[in-house]
Amino acid sequence: MTGSAISAEDLHTLLGASGEFALLDVRDARVTAERGSILLGVAAPLGVLETRIDTLVPRRSTPVVVYDSGDEGLAARAARRLTELGYSDVRPLDGGLRAWADAGHKVHTGGDHVVGQAFGEFVEDVYKTPHVTVAELLAAQAEGRDVVILDSRPLEEFQVHSLPGGTSIPGAELVYRVDEVVASPDALVVVNCAGRTRSIIGAQTLINAGLPNRVVALEGGTQSWILEGHTLDHGKASAAPPPRPANVETARARARGVAERFGIRTIDGPTLRRFQAEGDERSVYLLDVRPREEFEAGHVPGSLSAPSWDLAPWVFRHVGTHNARIVLVDGPDLVRATVAASWVTQIGWGEVFVTSTDSGAELETGPVAPVVLGLAEVDLVEAGALRDALGSATAPLVVDLAPSNGYLAGHLPGAVFAPRARLADAAAELPGDGAVVLTSPDGVVARLAAPELAAATDRPVKVLAGGTAAWVAAGFPVEAGDGHFVAPAEDAIRHGWFESDPERQKEGFRRYLAWEIGLVAELREDDTVPFRTFL
Structure with a gap:
């Protein structure tokens, strides 16, 4: 049975408690971006709810709060549907987002998952992540300096557009593969993405890992490159190769330093199996952070593919329950899992552990199809x-x-x-x-x-x-x-990359980058921010 509605004040109390809960925004992305959202909410649009909910909230007894803007009726429908699907503790937010705002709590606009970009800006603000402008990058190259450009996006994004001379090394692969691309400790290492978030987190990842080089983020990424009047490459496929054995050992040593600094805990096979046996009482997310092809070649039974670049800082794409157990799986060296865990720990999303594919279970191969709930027989x-x-x-x-x-x-x-x-x-x-x-x-x-x-x-x-x-x-x-x-499309957020007119594209980039930079100030107005620092 669907539970009674929860008030904004009771929800605010729940967000600050230590127990497990899921807060689901059941509106479409454009509505969320334009009308605003609650920072800790996870996007689960009503139209695709059954395709995502088993992954996002696997434990059926998890306390779940669903919300909409307050005037659409979507939250009540979502609550009924989740109850039909077997969730036993589901409550809509009374009055929706409007009631949250009326109670004096912070509403964030501009994206369907503001927390991801906000975390990147938080990292730069707290750790003072160094950056360079496009002009400074070009000047260094013109002076003949040894400059290595590392793109922290996955190859499929890199191929769409990239900086001339860049190499794709996404997420925690940066620590794992960097020595295959950066040959000299004197080289200037510039990390970029399409905007700011992954540039900042990528650069800070290498700094945290102790790379001896000067490491900086490219301010504004490929968007700033276009704003400065330069042309991007398209269709390039430059990616860092897997590390050679000697470089694996170097990466492992760096990962051990990351684990010590951020308190990353490694668990063995028996502990993992105990966690899984306790799944009716505590949610456990078993996420393999390796590239998908490595996952499909052999993975721990029950694990799902969540490549490191998609997990941090986008953990909410995979984990809908706050304060749950999150176990990240890697190969025996644990480099990528440790690095990814350091970021999930700083986001403050849950209790984070790492484990190896050598944990004792017989590995499975091939892709894992997502579970879809509620499919009926149809003509x-x-x-x-x-x-x-x-x-x-x-x-x-x-x-x-x-x-x-x-x-x-x-x-x-x-x-x-x-x-x-x-x-x-x-x-x-x-x-x-x-x-x-x-x-x-x-x-x-x-x-x-x-x-x-x-x-x-x-x-x-x-x-x-x-x-x-x-x-x-x-x-x-x-x-x-x-x-x-037949009805308006509310699922897509319009941004500069969609624009075909160059000037409209640039205006979209300027708005987006200004919005990202302003997120630090927005966080200071929100008392539900879960982020943690390790200075």
């Missing part, structure tokens, strides 16, 4: 049959529940867009009066939405088997462009 239509039906006089209406950016990039011919969370309410707005076929990228969200739409309309409702991916795999065409929106 399916195969891609070929749908193609034939669309060419008939009684063609069904195709409704695409993909993220709006995906819909714009490519959808079935004639398909209309609708967000799943608004679909049932917009049933009367769907064009035509015949059958409706729902699709989504892999068909999962469409399957979740079908019973809701069927209950709101007399029109026959089916689901495209395998979703839009199956349609494309069958060789059938898609069309791009604006299409038809």
Whole structure:
């Protein structure tokens, strides 16, 4: 049964307590960014709730608070749905975010997970992470100095755009692989990302690890590079190789220093298995921080892939419960797990441990599919049959529940867009009066939405088997462009990288960077900040 609503004051007390809890923001990203959020809230939009909740909050008895803006009715729906899925202690925030603000508590705007960027600015402010401007970087290169540019983003992001001469070494891989790229202790090491957060954390990671070089963050990352009138590379694939044995030993020594400074605890196999056996009483998250290909080559049973660059500072993407046990898994050297653990510890998200794939369990191979809760039996239509039906006089209406950016990039011919969370309410707005076929990228969200739409309309409702991916795999065409929106798209936050006009792009970059820099002042107004310092 769904619990009674929780007041803003009682929620504020809960956020400062030591027990486990999950605070879930069930709105779409753009609404969260524009209307604001609670710092410790975790994004779990109602439209994809069943696809994320088992990973975010695995223990069904965890106290869960759900909230919306206060006037959408989404939190009450989310609370009912979570109760149906087996969660036993779910409460909506009475009055939503509006009540939180009215009670005098801090509301953060500008992003759907402000805490990640805010942590980066906190790190720079507390540790005085050094930085250089684009002009200073170029001047050092013009003087003939030995300058090494390390991009702290993963290779797939790096390939989209990168600084000339840069090398991708994301997250904790920086400590693991840096000696394969930085040959001299006299080189100036410049760490960049697309903006500020990962530049700061990447540079401070190497400083914390004791790299003998001068290490700095590039102020504003690739956005500042464009703002200064320079051109980025595109399609490059420069990545640091795995470390040679001698460099692994150097990395291990540095990681031991990190572990000592930040109090990182290593656990063995029996302790891990005890944690897992206590999973009904204490939440335990078992996250493998290695690159995905290493994870798939062999991982501890029950672990999930969470590469170090996606975990820190974005721990909320993987851990929805505060004050839980978080166990980070690595290979025998534990370098990357230790470095990632140092950041999760400083974020203050939970009780952090590291362990090795050599913990005694027989390893599993291959990817791990996410658990989706609440899937019901629905009427399916195969891609070929749908193609034939669309060419008939009684063609069904195709409704695409993909993220709006995906819909714009490519959808079935004639398909209309609708967000799943608004679909049932917009049933009367769907064009035509015949059958409706729902699709989504892999068909999962469409399957979740079908019973809701069927209950709101007399029109026959089916689901495209395998979703839009199956349609494309069958060789059938898609069309791009604006299409038809049955309800507004509220899932995508507009930023400078989306702009095609150069001046509008630059204006977007300036706004974003100014917002990030201002986050330190915003944190000073919030008494729920969990961040920890180790000076």
